[in-house]
Amino acid sequence: MLRSIICSAAGALGALYSLSVSGAALENGPLCLTELPDTWTYPFENSNGNYLSNSTLWDQCLEPPKVVAWNVTLFALLVAVSALELVLCGIQLVNGVIGVFCGDCRKKDNA
Structure with missing residues (x-):
């Protein structure tokens, strides 16, 4: 049972980490080419x-194609x-x- 508790706690910590990183990635948006020539930025970083x-x-991202849809x-x-x-x-x-x-x-039973 102790092993089950330790593994469950480790899984919960991993899930919390994945949830926080994925949530931050959704909030900030993708890295993409926004202006020519070669301006790679996070155009949605401060959009909350x-x-x-x-x-x-989403049309602000010129390259890679459909990166915002993929990211979301x-x-x-x-x-x-x-x-x-x-x-x-x-x-x-x-x-x-x-x-x-x-x-x-x-x-x-003590039989």
Whole structure:
């Protein structure tokens, strides 16, 4: 049971890390070519994620093609999967702690 608690805690920490990095990536937006010649910037860095609901702003990125859609799709999926992983690891963590304190909670017959 102790191994289950340790693995669940490590999984929850990994999920929190992935959730925070993916959320920050969604908020800042992708690195892309915004002006010719060769100006690579984060055009949505200070938009607080407002670019997510306004797809007309996505035209600011000239290269690579469709990088904003790719960025939004990838990191939205990572946020969803990380949140699910955090919930599942949290449930397993609680289950492991209950298992440590309660044991298997079966009555033992002395036959």
